[in-house]
Amino acid sequence: MDRAAKRELVTNLNSVLKDTGLVVVAHYAGMTVAQMTEYRQRLKEAGGRVKVAKNRLAKLALKDTTYETISDLFEGPTCLAYSEDPIAAAKVSVTYAKGNDKLVILGGAMGTTVLDANGVKALAELxxxxxxxxxxxxxxxxxxxxxxxxxxxxxxxxxxxxxxxxxxxxxx
Known part of the structure; x- marks a missing residue:
């Protein structure tokens, strides 16, 4: 990926995160393409999206947003699940993680509130x-x-x- 594409990715992700109600960070190591596609489809049906980006680029995109406090969760192969509805991303991610042990929820944030894995699971039950x-x-x-x-x-x-x-x- 060249510099211009990286800059555009960071800018787009930053603007999306400014309008997002919830961000869930998860490890996806070992998931097949079909499993990841199914996870993306389920989240899209619920009104959210899944984004996989290099950790360094994701941390840059988090700057100047309310989610800057979760940048320490980005270690290893991580993905971002986000939605405007504060419950949708958590619900779909937790439900999918129950059926697929390769998706491990690390935590997330709702506005300025940082959530650990248990917090995301509690939010999903609402x-x-x-x-x-x-x-x-x-x-x-x-x-x-x-x-x-x-x-x-x-x-x-x-x-x-x-x-x-x-x-x-x-x-x-």
Whole structure:
């Protein structure tokens, strides 16, 4: 890779990291191309990306971002998994690492918060942004449903009483 290509890689990665919600750093030694492609595809479907870069170039790209504190994780064959959604990259990486022992999560960062491997795993257990939105909508919708049911109930009781009296009158 010539200097211009390296400079462009560093610049592009730096600009991407400035707009990223979460970065996960992992070792990928021993993974086949097919396994790495599958990992990239899963992360892409979740709204993230995987980037493999030389450690020195990755450290240069981390400069002037909130993720500069994780530069000590870059030793050996490492890859960056990142996403705007703070949960997506962690969830996909942890799930994939469970099925493939060659992907070893080293740690990561969410904004200025540095996470170790256990922190990334704990983050992966949280519900995603879409799941949280669905839960919130359900919680907001539940009181309206209960109010409608409560308002409707006295009328329904009255109708049942009238129906019962009518039935008794017909039976007699």
């Amino acid at each position: 519900p995603s942004l879409d799941e949280l939105r669905a839960t919130l909508i359900g919680l907001l919708n539940a009181p309206a449903t209960k109010i409608a049911r409560t308002v409707k109930e006295p009328g329904a009781k009255l109708a049942r009483v009238i129906q019962a009296k009518a039935s008794q009158g017909e039976a007699a």
